[in-house]
Amino acid sequence: MLSQSLIEDVLTAALSTGGDFSEIFVEDRFTNNFTLQSGKIETCLSGRDFGIGIRVFKGLQSVYAYTTDHSKEGLLKAAKNAAQAISGNSIIQLAPFVHESVENIHPIHLNPQEVDKSRKASIMKNAYDSAKNYHSSISQVTVRYMDEEQNVLIANSEGKFAEDKRVRSRLAIQAVAVRDNQMETGFHGPGAHQGFEFFENLNIDHFANEAARIAVTMLDASPCPSGKFPVIIDNDFGGVIFHEACGHGLEATAVAKNNSVFANRIGEKVAPSIVTYIDDGTIQNEWGSNNIDDEGEKTRKNVLIENGILKGYLIDKFNSRRMGMESTGSGRRQSFRYAPTSRMTNTYIAPGTSTPEEIIANTEHGIYTKYMGGGQVNPSTGDYNFAVMEAYEVKNGKLGKPLKGATLIGNGPKTLQLVDMVGNNLGHGAGMCGSLSGSIPVNVGQPMIRVSEITVGGTKGE
Amino acid sequence: MNIQEFQANLFSAALASGFTDVEMYYEKKEVFGCQIFKGEIDQYEIAEDGGISFRGIFNGKMGYAYTEKIDDASIPFLLDNAKENTLIINDEDREEIFAGSSHYEQGNFFSTALYEVTIPEKIQFIKDVERELLALDTRIVATDYCMIRTETVSRSLSNNKGLSLTDGMNYLYVIVEAIVKDGDETKTSFEFTVSKDFHNLNAKEIAKKAAEEALSQLGSKNIVSKDYPVLLRNDAAANLLATYSPNFSAENTQAGISSLKDKLGTQIANHKITIVDDPFLEDGLASRTFDSEGVATKKLTLVESGVLQSLLHNQKTAKKEQAETTGHAHKDSYKSAVKVGPSNLYIEPSDLSFEDLLATMDEGILITSLSGLHSGANTVSGDFSIAANGFYVADGKVQYPVNLMTIAGNFYQLLQHVEEIGSDLTFPLSPIGSPSVLVKSLSVTVE
Known part of the structure; x- marks a missing residue:
């Protein structure tokens, strides 16, 4: 994407004032984003993102410059702008580049850039028809189609020179159901690190019908009661609770400065022994997977919590300096506009032994959440909140009426201690995660789990 | 080049x-x-x-x-x-x-x-x-x-x-x-x-x-979970309004995902509420002289004394209703399509200070921050149940901080149940602003 000699010049210019490490990230990304509403394709956006990020370290100082000006002058100016933040004499010389051949562990069969757009349109129409025809109360369906091809080149002063291509595809279906003055919604958004074959192999009817079914079901839902209850969280996207409640607190961004509730606790028991929590960027073709991270390190399977014991953190190159620990291949960023930092990939609770039927049958009175919405955490305090899209009452070991308007709040480390059953039905769900280095694709996952007590905020008093 | x-x-x-x-x-x-x-x-x-x-x-x-x-x-x-x-x-x-x-x-x-x-x-x-x-x-x-x-x-x-x-x-x-x-x-x-x-x-x-x-949040206590009068401090009120501001877009009403459809000329809020959009607001983060289609922008009153006066339009949505564009064509960036979006949109302040509002509360909750609005607020139904931080108020005074809470209600009902508006208009790093808002009652759950 840029010549090797230009890259050498940029990395050298970045080090000219005494930096001890410099890095260049070149990104060339092709995207398609289409929206279908009321049965018609309304928006078709296609484009090319192109830019360069330059990073310099000196000890525990990190400088980042980026530009969309790809001329030699523009790049050298950006490198010098970055270098100006550091003062001193050049102390480091570039190591000779070692060209890495990045092994592609996420095979792509049909590059979406080479697929006719009318085929993409028909995928969207199928999803629309399927959701719209599910039930007469479905008043509106919005289908979003997304594909992208991101080409990256990462080189640094330590001799790294790696290139990679990442292809992602996603379909998001939102259904609205209406009765009288009441409007409810349902959503499903499957995605993968895959080409157009993802859509061709996808059971579109299933996901469209589920989105519609949730909206229709919620028309008959009762307001969720407030209070403290045992909560059963189903598998798949349900894992968002631990993404918020503990994943973010295990990222070096929070741990390195001792602001995380999990800082300095390696080897301690932070969860019941039935809980094992893993971040694995290598799972073939999963939404959150990559061959290499955005600092050129191979992604890996990182066991964070094993049988309740805290084993490790998610660490990027810069924070590894502050922490004195190795990078875990977790440096990620939305685009060249962001300096990379430690982020999750596909994070999940490992499966246990209980069947979903056993978990429900063992719960006398509580709340069962079938689908979660999104959530948020404050990593300094561990306080989290997240919304429930579809919930049911549990009474005497059986599922009861549907409930709406539930929000779960609590403290991550405390909730983690209260997990008392882990199911055997592990599933993963695709989402977008926003943090310091922007919005990135991640999977959240878990089998069905039960937490003995969570505070549920609903619209109906206690 | x-x-x-x-x-x-x-x-x-x-x-x-x-x-x-x-x-x-x-x-x-x-x-x-x-x-x-x-x-x-x-x-x-x-x-x-x-x-x-x-x-x-x-x-x-x-x-x-x-x-x-x-x-x-x-x-x-x-x-x-x-x-x-x-x-x-x-x-x-x-x-x-x-x-x-x-x-x-x-x-x-x-x-x-x-x-x-x-x-x-x-x-x-x-x-x-x-x-x-x-x-x-x-x-x-x-x-x-x-x-x-x-x-x-x-x-x-x-x-x-x-x-x-x-x-x-x-x-x-x-x-x-x-x-x-x-x-x-x-x-x-x-x-x-x-x-x-x-x-x-x-x-x-x-x-x-x-x-x-x-520091003021240290020493937080538990209180009974129930319905309370709630004073949403200016920044929290602005964040809530920002979450629901897309509902004022004609694009959303025409798509059937905003309940403000067919509500022009009707009372959608308490008469104390006036909502305006001002593209020339001094220091506004979304100030602009022309919209994303090149249409000249001007100040617009959306809600006047509680009555919905206008929605936000671009050329396409206006044409559909035989109306004029209001100059609210909006692109998030050059990467986006032309949609509809506000410039600097805010609830007009009154002349009552924050302390005046507080003084009217016998018992209630002061909310100073909200989190999880992106997931806990349903923009289609108007229902919300969101995590909140704040204080217990009695006899017109802040008494002590309360443990993490959720407040739950419905945005459209909240607009109707506004009792007072403050004078302390603020824009919390956002083009959407609000003064503090006193609401008759919301469901409060405490952790």
Whole structure:
């Protein structure tokens, strides 16, 4: 994407004032984003993102410059702008580049850039028809189609020179159901690190019908009661609770400065022994997977919590300096506009032994959440909140009426201690995660789990 | 490559390949940001950023494409993609390229004085903020978010109907998080300051505000979960309004995902509520002289004394209702399609101070921050159940902080149940603003 000699010049210019490490990230990304509403394709956006990020370290100082000006002058100016933040004499010389051949562990069969757009349109129409025809109360369906091809080149002063291509595809279906003055919604958004074959192999009817079914079901839902209850969280996207409640607190961004509730606790028991929590960027073709991270390190399977014991953190190159620990291949960023930092990939609770039927049958009175919405955490305090899209009452070991308007709040480390059953039905769900280095694709996952007590905020008093 | 030259080449290639009307939108940005940790520069960011968006009519339909790589090789990429996109669009409501408004008001959103503030001055200022913050109280610990950022943005829009517009703005903001620890208890607060007037910013004041906000939350207690009168402090009220502001877009009413459909002329809120959109607001983060279609912008009253007067329109949504565009065509950036969006939208303040509002409460909750609005607020149904921080209020006075809460209700009912509006209009690092709002009752659950 840029010549090797230009890259050498940029990395050298970045080090000219005494930096001890410099890095260049070149990104060339092709995207398609289409929206279908009321049965018609309304928006078709296609484009090319192109830019360069330059990073310099000196000890525990990190400088980042980026530009969309790809001329030699523009790049050298950006490198010098970055270098100006550091003062001193050049102390480091570039190591000779070692060209890495990045092994592609996420095979792509049909590059979406080479697929006719009318085929993409028909995928969207199928999803629309399927959701719209599910039930007469479905008043509106919005289908979003997304594909992208991101080409990256990462080189640094330590001799790294790696290139990679990442292809992602996603379909998001939102259904609205209406009765009288009441409007409810349902959503499903499957995605993968895959080409157009993802859509061709996808059971579109299933996901469209589920989105519609949730909206229709919620028309008959009762307001969720407030209070403290045992909560059963189903598998798949349900894992968002631990993404918020503990994943973010295990990222070096929070741990390195001792602001995380999990800082300095390696080897301690932070969860019941039935809980094992893993971040694995290598799972073939999963939404959150990559061959290499955005600092050129191979992604890996990182066991964070094993049988309740805290084993490790998610660490990027810069924070590894502050922490004195190795990078875990977790440096990620939305685009060249962001300096990379430690982020999750596909994070999940490992499966246990209980069947979903056993978990429900063992719960006398509580709340069962079938689908979660999104959530948020404050990593300094561990306080989290997240919304429930579809919930049911549990009474005497059986599922009861549907409930709406539930929000779960609590403290991550405390909730983690209260997990008392882990199911055997592990599933993963695709989402977008926003943090310091922007919005990135991640999977959240878990089998069905039960937490003995969570505070549920609903619209109906206690 | 020179941008005028690029535009000339793009337009002639587009017209030669069968496009009839064509438009180019160009955005350019200069960014500086710096984050301090324990007296040292921790993160430093400097950037020149930009990209162009092409829109053109081919066989009567609008096609879009954008690129950040501005060179001759990108021209066929833009035209091929835009053309192919027109083939799959089947919306009968057509977008149009706009020939221009008769008059454009001047806007002055760019401060030369701010642009001339040097990088060392900005770094020194943010170091001062951190030093002041850490010196205020031994319970305050070093924080990740002690940062200053300036952005300078210019945009231009031109088309082959003779329109050629440009405007620009710059602003500075400071974000400080205070983290306080006392025994097992940790509390945090975020303080946002937006300004064009660098030399009147006071590091100590910013630090003090952040510290007080976090310290005041220590010693939080449990209270009974039930329905309480709620005073939403200005910043929390603004965040809630921002979440529901898309419902004022005619695009959303026409798509059947906003309940404000068919509500024009009806009472949708308490008579004390007036909501306006002002594209010329001083220091507004979304100030603009023309919208994303090139239509001249002007101030608009959306809700007057509780009655819905107007929705936000672009050309396409207006045409559908035989109305005039209100100048609210909006693109998030050159990467986006033309949608509908507010400029600086806010609830008009009254003359009652925050203390006046507090004094009217016998018993209730003061909410100072909300989190999880992106997931806990359903913009379609209006229902929300969101995590909140705040204080117990009795006899017109703040008594003590309350443990993490959720507040639940419905946005449309909340508008009807507003009892008083404050005078303390604020825009919390956002173009959507509000004064403090006193609400009759919301369901409060305490952890």
